[in-house]
Amino acid sequence: MLRHQIGLALSLGVKRIVVMAEGISGELVSLQHVAEAGGAQFHVVATARALVPLLPPEDDVIVLGDGLLAMPDAFRELIEQGPVVLTVPIEAGLPLGFERIDINHAFASAMRFPGRIAAGLADLPPEWNAQSALLRLAIQARVTLKDVPVAMLGDGRWGLVRNEAEAHVAERQWVRLHTSLANAGMGSPGEVVAMAFVRRFGPALLHAGTRPAIVGIAAGVVGSLGGGIAWLGYFATGFLLLGVAWLVERVASLLGQVERDSLLATGLERRGVAFFHLLIDAGLVTVAAWRSELPVTNALPFGLNFFAPLLLIGGARLVRLAVPNKQGNGWLEDRLVASAFLAIASLLLPFDATVMLAVLTLLGACLLMLQFAADAHAGATPNSQLTSRS
Template structure:
């Protein structure tokens, strides 16, 4: 928390926002994930942001210290301590950073011709400091012998070099795709934020392929930074999804069943956006986001809403010959098939589309508005069952016919 962020007076690199949280908050999340018991921030004074980060650190079980000079660091480090140093403004994907530091004492480097233009500090004629290192606490004891005006990162870097801490080169590919960078200004923070969000949504949505999932991912990538900077947390997005679902149920009760189906599909889409934001925060070691159990319960409620609205929309004539609940039987089978087929055929792309409740909501809305509703439900159930059975029957045969090995046994 020493280096200035661009030419703006009073702006510091550590305060630059990425996804609505400061770079320093990202670094503290990483430190807590490592199990660090003491977090030390170099800064010239206390601020409201640092007080908030102190609460985060203490809630994570770590002591929090703010110091202004390198000498003040000496009494905080014991010889047996395992010390991690993260440079001012370093933004790295947690899994990449952990992989580079997990092998023990190490000083991370970059080729000097690559690192210097990007803001990394020079070590020697060939290497630049990649803004992260790990070393035994005894190395820091020599800080007491250095002049007080020395920059603490530079001082620790020189001491680690003198102690012959092993060097390890950071792959340049991490710089190219944005998994490793030093953010030095507001403009660089905006660019890094877009790459950061794209990287995290690529990991979180790697199995996405249905239109609803892709739409949710595109929405997060386009509007996620603005939402996070505005303080829109995943739980708030989840609450909005619940309200949209209730509105859809209310419209169905009032007779606008097709609109109700669409709103239930939109509620699922909004929940997917909230879950994706929560996944990004969890992967970034920030907040926990939406709980997985809550998401599963919400999806179950969406399916229940589809069944209820479809039962209200059913054209089965009432009477003693029609048992109670018969109108809900077809929709219930449809929802069950939409859940069973992806489990039975996990490798089929089309089966993944059945998990997309936006598609199902639009299908039900179109069937309600333009087609014989009950017949469409029945035909959809039969089509799914037939497709599942045919795929399961032909799968083993296709595999057997394609096998290059002859049968090892034969029937007599």
């Protein structure tokens, strides 16, 4: 949770991060490295009074309560509006553990105010809780109160995590929320399977320290295994393993997306994903060429057995670009679907004829969609006919 909050702070460009704790632990040392790598100084203090010299009057101070879990975009939008104390309605906030401010408001565990307000900490008893003290000082200084939308409390975009049981519930809700945002409009079978896997096993994988890069390496191993098995003549199995390799890579990408959206320090952008997809496509084309039953003779051009598979896989990419924003376009990039189709064709159908028919179907559908789009655009163009009345 603290790692997420440090990510929130770094995303706002803060220059100093102060953590309230009784002493230095191994986890705090690792978080210090994270903060310093992000360009911020890192301090650990034990009392509210010790905060005073670290909060210059001319600085802005952002306070995050213990256990706050907030969607980064929503948090930045609310906190960047200037000096503000974020609140939630008292009837919704108290059951969730938020601190009472008055009869109508509870503190939403985040506020921003000028550093001069924090100077009042020096006049308070040392046993005072730092968050409560700063909240009271901000209220006395008449910092603006602003409500966090109640809908954010219900869908997991804003909440408090107070114990391990709540952490497990929040984590699953968090992963579901991020994967839903990452896959809005994506309904292909492979994407659905990858998303379901991440929702079910993603928290356990991240807890176990399984980084997305490790999952990506596993995808490469599965893809290499598929190519090797196809070389030995088990073409259908080779196709399926290439599809599974693509699926494993999609799981890795979704895990990386969750980490980046959560602003975890480990959520680095994974490079080479597009290149990996090209390798999967090249693998499918190559295995299809190996599976082809076209005779290899001097009478036929060299590489003819690659022609139809290359048109099929390359055509799927071109159609996706030629007709964007169409319902079901995700199927054209779903290599789990493509590999399953090729595996079935390899086992049950005349392989070369099936691939050629699929190419014709793909190109024909693309031409029809482009023609309908052109006709609709022409029909929507206003004309300049003149009308008169007799």
